[in-house]
Amino acid sequence: MISFKEFLEILSKWSPIKINIDKSTKIESLIINKNKLEVENGFITLGDKTKIKIQQDKTGKISFLKDGTEIKSSVGISKKDKIRLLDKEKEVYSRADVSENQFNFLSIEQKHEKIILEFKSLLKDYRRNLDLGSLLLASTIIELEEKGEANKNKIIELNKQLNQAYENVGRMIYNLFRSSILTSEILPHLRNLKKIYGEKAKEKFLVYWYDIIEGGYPTAYFIKHDDMFNKEVVFKQLNWRFDRGTEYVDVYSRGKFRNTITIKECSEYCDKNEKFSLDPGKPYKLGYTEAIKIRIKRKNN
Amino acid sequence: MEKTKLIIFNKENVEELLREFDFKFSLEEEGNAIIDSKGEIVGCETCKVNLTTDKVGNIAYGSRKIFCDNPVCFATWVVENKIK
Numbered sequence: 219m220i221s222f223k224e225f226l227e228i229l230s231k232w233s234p235i236k237i238n239i240d241k242s243t244k245i246e247s248l249i250i251n252k253n254k255l256e257v258e259n260g261f262i263t264l265g266d267k268t269k270i271k272i273q274q275d276k277t278g279k280i281s282f283l284k285d286g287t288e289i290k291s292s293v294g295i296s297k298k299d300k301i302r303l304l305d306k307e308k309e310v311y312s313r314a315d316v317s318e319n320q321f322n323f324l325s326i327e328q329k330h331e332k333i334i335l336e337f338k339s340l341l342k343d344y345r346r347n348l349d350l351g352s353l354l355l356a357s358t359i360i361e362l363e364e365k366g367e368a369n370k371n372k373i374i375e376l377n378k379q380l381n382q383a384y385e386n387v388g389r390m391i392y393n394l395f396r397s398s399i400l401t402s403e404i405l406p407h408l409r410n411l412k413k414i415y416g417e418k419a420k421e422k423f424l425v426y427w428y429d430i431i432e433g434g435y436p437t438a439y440f441i442k443h444d445d446m447f448n449k450e451v452v453f454k455q456l457n458w459r460f461d462r463g464t465e466y467v468d469v470y471s472r473g474k475f476r477n478t479i480t481i482k483e484c485s486e487y488c489d490k491n492e493k494f495s496l497d498p499g500k501p502y503k504l505g506y507t508e509a510i511k512i513r514i515k516r517k518n519n
Numbered sequence: 520m521e522k523t524k525l526i527i528f529n530k531e532n533v534e535e536l537l538r539e540f541d542f543k544f545s546l547e548e549e550g551n552a553i554i555d556s557k558g559e560i561v562g563c564e565t566c567k568v569n570l571t572t573d574k575v576g577n578i579a580y581g582s583r584k585i586f587c588d589n590p591v592c593f594a595t596w597v598v599e600n601k602i603k
Binding site (some may be wrong): 226228229231278286287288289290291292295297300301303304305307308309310311312313314315316317318320321324325326331334335338342347348350351352353354355358376378380382383384388410 | 520522523524525526527528529530532533536539540566567575576577578579580581583588589590591592593594595596597598599601602603
């Protein structure tokens with residue numbers, strides 16, 4: 219049984235037929251480029267459990283529907299119709315081998331959509347427009363993580379692309395979203411700025427956002443893979459935050475092995491600095507991995 | 520989110536598809552650069568990187584915008600155009 223990704227590849231080489239689907243039509247199977255797909259109640263269920271509805275487009279040809287997004291093949295469409303679909307009907311052409319993620323983007327959960335919408339007006343800036351895409355990509359990764367380990371390869375690939383495209387910025391946006399700092403701290407700050415400054419809030423927010431994204435969040439540090447082999451980097455990051463006068467820093471880490479090293483490094487930091495104490499917190503599940511949040515705080519004199 | 524209709528094309532047909540939308544190609548540029556009707560090299564609408572045929576991920580409406588195949592670039596377009 220083929221996966222959704224394979225289905226898209228096959229679809230991109232298939233010239234769809236005209237059919238008449240009405241209430242009396244019962245389609246039992248569909249053969250697309252020699253691949254026989256069983257149909258049940260108008261739906262195809264693929265090998266990766268993706269459900270796709272069979273329907274007709276405006277021209278009477280077969281098209282498909284996945285999570286509210288219509289999909290059809292570009293094969294067999296005349297040049298005139300291709301132009302009409304793009305310019306007049308506002309349809310979007312998508313390359314088969316990269317399409318799969320795009321369905322996830324187009325069907326993110328409403329709660330994530332609402333968060334992105336709040337940031338949209340303030341980040342819609344030529345300097346920061348990729349941050350908006352990173353927010354959507356981060357939401358998609360989080361949703362895939364919550365659906366379980368079966369999506370592990372997709373998640374690894376998306377993370378890789380987020381990092382490659384936007385280096386530390388993409389990673390930082392994901393971390394802020396994943397740790398809930400984005401919704402519990404940054405979003406309330408943004409709303410407050412809007413309330414106080416109205417239209418001038420954008421400039422204020424962009425300065426604040428730039429500081430966080432490029433410099434680091436003042437009360438949080440997200441452990442990276444390389445930090446496991448270089449505790450000096452972690453110590454430097456903690457010093458930078460405490461030197462700015464912050465009362466505590468939450469150190470976030472994921473993965474059992476990395477968490478063990480992180481606890482060790484943070485303990486060593488507190489052992490060397492008498493002014494600080496450590497609260498290791500309890501491990502918790504984040505998607506399908508184990509995570510920890512260690513709080514390092516100043517001791518009360 | 521505003522509904523979207525996607526037309527799926529194969530990597531092998533990128534050039535043919537772009538020709539149908541009146542784009543041309545410069546074989547002098549490395550990797551077959553895409554040229555628009557004004558004779559200028561086309562860049563990804565989001566990240567502005569000069570595009571070659573093998574890097575085209577999406578073609579969207581509104582002055583026939585082309586995007587590279589990095590998911591962040593199309594995701595940015597989605598936020599700008601579909602989340603309202």
